[in-house]
Amino acid sequence: MxxxxxxxxxxxxxxxxxxxxxxxxxxxxxxxxxxxxxxxxxxxxxxxxxxxxxxxxxxxxxxxxxxxxxxxxxxxxxxxxxxxxxxxxxxxxxxxxxxxxxxxxxxxxxxxxxxxxxxxxxxxxxxxxxTVALLFVLGGVMLALTGALRGLGDARQRIAEQESISEAERARRTLLEERARIARELHDVVAHHMSVITVQADSAPYRLPGMEEPVREEFAAIAASARESLGEMRRLLTVLRGDGGDGAGSAGGGTGGGGGERAPQPGVARIQQLVEATVRAGQPVELSLASGVAEAARADPAVDLSAYRIVQEALANVVRHAPGARTRVSVTHSAEEGVVLVLVVNGPAPEEAEALEGAGAGTGHGLVGMRERVRLTGGTLDAGPLPEGGFRVAARLPLASRTEDSS
Incomplete structure (x- = not known):
């Protein structure tokens, strides 16, 4: 004004x-x-x-x-x-x-x-x-002065914008450095214990002779799960560090080497192994994996990985909050709609079962992570308690190839 x-x-x-x-x-x-x-x-x-x-x-x-x-x-x-x-x-x-x-x-x-x-x-x-010359000179002087003031103001604005960008870059660099530091610390602490578990499980049949075959298989499964966890941890550390070097592998006690960091991410095809590991842990789980769903999901790596992680997190929540509850996992594919449907439903925990230590004080980050994964794929997630007790997680993940064809 x-x-x-x-x-x-x-x-x-x-x-x-x-x-x-x-x-x-x-x-x-x-x-x-x-x-x-x-x-x-x-x-x-x-x-x-x-x-x-x-x-x-x-x-x-x-x-x-x-x-x-x-x-x-x-x-x-x-x-x-x-x-x-x-x-x-x-x-x-x-x-x-x-x-x-x-x-x-x-x-x-x-x-x-x-x-x-x-x-x-x-x-x-x-x-x-x-007065021709007078106006010509005075007009030129006025244009020069005001133009210089405008240029000075523009220069100051550009400097302020550059400072704002630099500040944002510094904040981003600090965040990335902090994430990398936390990832390295987490890897060093957890990888040590996981490596110990792997060594103990692998060496148990030799340290404890006369072990029955089911027990040997159980120790072998424990060792395999520990090695898989170490591999995923190294891949996560590589992502958080933002480089493709071998530093993550060297930080974890040398298990798996750099090739493990470049291994493919888990998908729908490995849900069967995930459920079997959960069953061995004492959780009754039924799996319904539709024919062809693994091949359909593999066409979209984001959906393939998201479906696996949703089932993984849902089963982990059941183990923590409702141990012993009967659980049903269903992964299907709708070719007409071009979507992968993931359903994990568990009933109430048996009265004699006790939740794991600290389970009641969950932060809800697991559900937040599920919703974020589903949102990034353009799908929907419905998660909540059931009226008769228990919990239900239902995800609808559209395949990118189907979306591109329809557009």
Missing amino acids: APFAVAAVFVVVLLPVTIAVLTNDYRLGGGWAGALGVAQTVPLLLAVTRPVPAWAAVLAADLLGAVLLASADGVAGRPWPWPPMEIVGYLVLMACLGLRESVRTLVGVWLTTGAVGVVLGFFAPGGVTD
Whole structure:
């Protein structure tokens, strides 16, 4: 509002002065004086937002005024073609142009003003004071000053933007460094214990002779699960560190080497192994894996991985919160709709079963992670307790290939 207020002040001051000077000093007719006064001053209000059209209107009005004043009775001995009040209004207009327009536009306006003045100079009446050079010089100075102020303001804005970007980059770098540090610490702490479990499980048949075959198989399954966990941990560490080096593998006690970090991510095809491991842990789980669903999900790696992780997290929640509860896992594929449907439902835990230590104080991050995975694939997730007890997790994951075909 301040620029409009300043422009309004100039209009209110210059309008009556222009009319009075044209009428009294130049002895121009009252009608022409009023029309020229309005045409030369009111466009200053437009100059606040659209200075180029305002300049064109004022220049045309000033040019018409110069032609009319050339034949006026009182022009002799007066400034011509630009009277003093026109010069003041024109300089205000130059200031608006300099603060908003580019250098090329300012140079064009300045040269056009000078060219119009030179042309008018060939038709100057006798005995007048030529103001062509005066307006040309003052207009150039005003354009240079205001243009420099605008350039300074733009430079400061760019510096502020660069500082903001630099601050954001510093914050992002700090976040990435902190994530990498936490990942390394987590890997060092957990990998040590997982490595111990792997070694103990692998060496148990040799340290404890006479072990029955089911027990040997159980220890072998424990060792395999521990090695798989170590491999996934190394891949996660690589992602968090944001590099493809072998540092993650060397940090974990040398199990698996760098090749494990480049192993494919688990998918629907490995849900069978996941359920079997859960059953061996004492959790009654029934699996219904539709024919062809693994091949369909493999076409979309994001959906393939998300389906596995959703089942993994849901089964982990059942083990923590409802150990011993009967659980049903269903993974199906709808070819018509191009979606993978994941359903994990568990009943209430047996009365004699006790939840794992700390299970009641869960943070809910598992469900948050599920929802984030489903959201990234463009699907939907329905998770919540059942009226008769237990919990239900239902995910609908659209396949990217199907989405692209339909679009």
